[in-house]
Amino acid sequence: MADFEIDQDISVAKTIPSAFYTNLDYFEKAREKIFAPSWQYIADADVVSKAGACFPFSLLKPYIGEPLLLTRDNENKLHCLSNVCTHRGNIIVDQPCVAANLKCRYHGRLFSVDGKYKSMPEFKEVKNFPTAEDDLVELPVFQWGNLLFTSLQPSIPASGFLGDIINRVGWLPIEKFKARPEFSKSYVVHANWALYCENYLEGFHIPFVHAGLNAVIDYGNYTTEVFPYSNLQLGIAKDDELCFELPSTSPDYGKKVAAYYFWVFPNMMFNFYPWGLSLNIVRPVSKEETVVEFLTFVWKEELFNTGAGSDLNQVEMEDEEIVEAVQTGVRSRFYKHGRYSVNREQGTHHFHRLIAAFMK
Secondary structure, eight states: OOOOOOOSOTTTOBOOOTHHHHOHHHHHHHIIIIITTSOEEEEEGGGGOSTTEEEEEEETTTTSOEEEEEEEOTTSOEEEEEOBOTTTOOBSOOSOEEOSEEEOTTTOOEEETTSOEEEOTTOTTOSSOSOGGGSOOEEOOEEETTEEEEOSSOSSOHHHHHHHHHHHSTTSOGGGOEEOGGGOEEEEESSOHHHHHHHHTOSTTHHHHOHHHHHHBOGGGOEEEEOSSEEEEEEEBOTTOOOOOOOTTSTTTTSOEEEEEEEETTTEEEEEETTEEEEEEEEEEETTEEEEEEEEEESOGGGTTOGGGSOHHHHHHHHHHHHHHHHHHHTSTTOOOOBOOTTTOHHHHHHHHHHHHHHO
């Protein structure tokens, strides 16, 4: 499959070819080229609140599905480890627990909670053993408030992906945002993961698709700002609609900000509202199916489900209908690529340029 390029000049650029959304080769290649080097959300730090706590998880299941283990040691340090025994490849921890050590139930190999090899029955005669290869592989952990992230192949530091967001809303007490799983939802979207992200990355469609959202957002003042591996869409409130109480230190001080819509390449959306955060994780399933998780973190209970952050389910249903129709359209033999609105589709253009760069 040939590489493609997206012109840096949005006024002359063409979008990525339709084959990217329909061709299995592109979908498979993106797993290692795009997703493996990216930073991905693990969980809220409260899942390992105690010393010895262990939280097994599968990173971006089923697309990557790497079995990993989050632990907290006796020095209160977090570790993200491979959850695969270095003896014969068994999964070590299959349920959240608190443990003094990590013991493989297959042949009894023992590790400390920081992943270091400790002991192994019937291995006295094995030469040149143990070595560093017998420890569990450890991945980096990046923490922002209680939000934890990791990367399988971190060629770019987490600050490269998340730093611009943190700088912009650093005044928010993220550590006080409480995970509320009872308000969280997952949606199955019958479309390619990239089409879902593209739809998120432009407010161009808001007046045409989202009547309710358009009633509270000032579309005329809707802006997009592009950073190296992320971007921001700034939603300004109409009239007396709910907005943030911004500190004077904020670069947005004086604006009636109803929502911060941050996107992080390739598949995370941080939607900040006056009530808290809706963190959306886009999980590829197949080249034409995607699962989107809406993870809810509440800051101000009394404001929950108000303003631009109200009735997110309705907005999602409207988005899904459009995105699934586009998935049908890009299969057409007559559609190869499109063009960009210079004023309204900077985010989509940026996304396509990053895809093209990573796919090389």
